[in-house]
Amino acid sequence: AQSVAQPEDQVNVAEGNPLTVKCTYSVSGNPYLFWYVQYPNRGLQFLLKYITGDNLVKGSYGFEAEFNKSQTSFHLKKPSALVSDSALYFCAVSAPFSGGYNKLIFGAGTRLAVHP
């Protein structure tokens, strides 16, 4: 069955330190991978995506993510965290044999808390 796992419910990091939010997936076919962020009482904001090509993708607000096909992972990273990065982060995947590219399968979300 197709699924996305975010193994950490919460990640705590000090401001200025690097951050990583983990994501692994299990789907059939070549996946498209996405990261979204959600602030309280808001919808989801797109951060970045991997479609094909370079395994390291750069996105909004200084975030980047690395696609690792052998480990079926797509971890979100940022070299220096800001307090304003504190939010709920979702990894999502779409794939041709897992509902099609028009259906996003989401992980459970990871709450990022950046402390001053």
Added chain:
Amino acid sequence: KAGVTQTPRYLIKTRGQQVTLSCSPISGHRSVSWYQQTPGQGLQFLFEYFSETQRNKGNFPGRFSGRQFSNSRSEMNVSTLELGDSALYLCASRGTEPYNEQFFGPGTRLTVL
């Protein structure tokens, strides 16, 4: 370019009633998808419409339905509301290509009493 808009933002209904939520996609986007977000089940795909046709449907009962109009605006309807339907309902629109990301609206918070 205006983003995805959803109305109403908040809604309170009682069990057994029905509700209609509305979504206006980004101009030029013909694909509209709906998702349900709850603390217990997370984000779950409801259905997707493209050019007034439902292209994909998630695992929800038939009480959940939707439609899309010729201007790409979409509505979803939930009939015979249950307490468990309380959720944030998110609408997303996407460009034509499959690799296009989905852009989400702010959501409609539905509370069923």
